[in-house]
Amino acid sequence: xxxxxxxxxxxxxxxxxxxxxxxxxxxxxxxxxxxxxxxxxxxxxxxxxxxxxxxxxxxxxxxxxxxxxxxxxxxxxxxxxxxxxxxxxxxxxxxxxxxxxxxxxxxxxxxxxxxxxxxxxxxxxxxxxxxxxxxxxxxxxxxxxxxxxxxxxxxxxxxx
Amino acid sequence: xxxxxxxxxxxxxxxxxxxxxxxxxxxxxxxxxxxxxxxxxxxxxxxxxxxxxxxxxxxxxxxxxxxxxxxxxxxxxxxxxxxxxxxxxxxxxxxxxxxxxxxxxxxxxxxxxxxxxxxxxxxxxxxxxxxxxxxxxxxxxxxxxxxxxxxxxxxxxxxxxxxxxxxxxxxxxxxxxxxxxxxxxxxxxx
Numbered sequence: 001x002x003x004x005x006x007x008x009x010x011x012x013x014x015x016x017x018x019x020x021x022x023x024x025x026x027x028x029x030x031x032x033x034x035x036x037x038x039x040x041x042x043x044x045x046x047x048x049x050x051x052x053x054x055x056x057x058x059x060x061x062x063x064x065x066x067x068x069x070x071x072x073x074x075x076x077x078x079x080x081x082x083x084x085x086x087x088x089x090x091x092x093x094x095x096x097x098x099x100x101x102x103x104x105x106x107x108x109x110x111x112x113x114x115x116x117x118x119x120x121x122x123x124x125x126x127x128x129x130x131x132x133x134x135x136x137x138x139x140x141x142x143x144x145x146x147x148x149x150x151x152x153x154x155x156x157x158x159x160x
Numbered sequence: 161x162x163x164x165x166x167x168x169x170x171x172x173x174x175x176x177x178x179x180x181x182x183x184x185x186x187x188x189x190x191x192x193x194x195x196x197x198x199x200x201x202x203x204x205x206x207x208x209x210x211x212x213x214x215x216x217x218x219x220x221x222x223x224x225x226x227x228x229x230x231x232x233x234x235x236x237x238x239x240x241x242x243x244x245x246x247x248x249x250x251x252x253x254x255x256x257x258x259x260x261x262x263x264x265x266x267x268x269x270x271x272x273x274x275x276x277x278x279x280x281x282x283x284x285x286x287x288x289x290x291x292x293x294x295x296x297x298x299x300x301x302x303x304x305x306x307x308x309x310x311x312x313x314x315x316x317x318x319x320x321x322x323x324x325x326x327x328x329x330x331x332x333x334x335x336x337x338x339x340x341x342x343x344x345x346x347x348x349x350x
Contacts, residue, residue: 128316
């Protein structure tokens, strides 16, 4: 009798453990990719970029001209990465690696050239919802600044 | 030896003359004779003289009169008897409970997944040759953040791994308002 009770209790605890695991539904993760061409020469800053705080700070505030070349809405799933064509002929790939328990998403980012081997850097980023940037590629006399923002469900920090 | 008839006639006569004058020895010999008679009686004859129905009736009355043992008493008895004869009957369910409890505690107290070891959040990493251009890291003046989208969290993004391969580059963070920061990966192209 007691052996049967212990077996039942073990199975009940196992079922509770499975149920306590975070939901892993294959819900698509949405994001946005900004492609900005930055030049040192004095010029205009695209008004849409003025709301991005990071671009107002060093080193980006050292550029005199910032043009929002393209904006891409991306959708990531566990099986399908997102691909974005860059103006320099390369492509940016964003792959969903892991859905974090705190609502953030771990993604890998790489920049590939169609006719050559993978172009690095290969990044792995835990994206919180705030954008992160990959910059430095030369194009059209300027520097490409790629901003990637992956939506998350992370809880906001309490105000200080 | 006299009782068993193992003495010689002369010795037996001598013992008989002693028994005639010794009361104690006479009584001892008499008890030996009685004992012999009792042993000679058959087991069935003895059993036929015992009322087993009355005896069982007395036992049944006694058990009914006694109070039933409590659940705790029965459990203690079960544990004692099982440990003595079959210890696995006790330790198997105890082990099962322990594993179930440990699994439950592990799930409920499991910490969040930490970032993989890699680049420190405020670190600057350079691969390969010295970069021609070294971006300045870390702004100082905090600013008011723009109104966040409801799905955009306020926790910072973290670069946990970067591989520049044959290129060089740096990884740094730009400090924002409310302690937030934005990571930047800068590739140095030749």
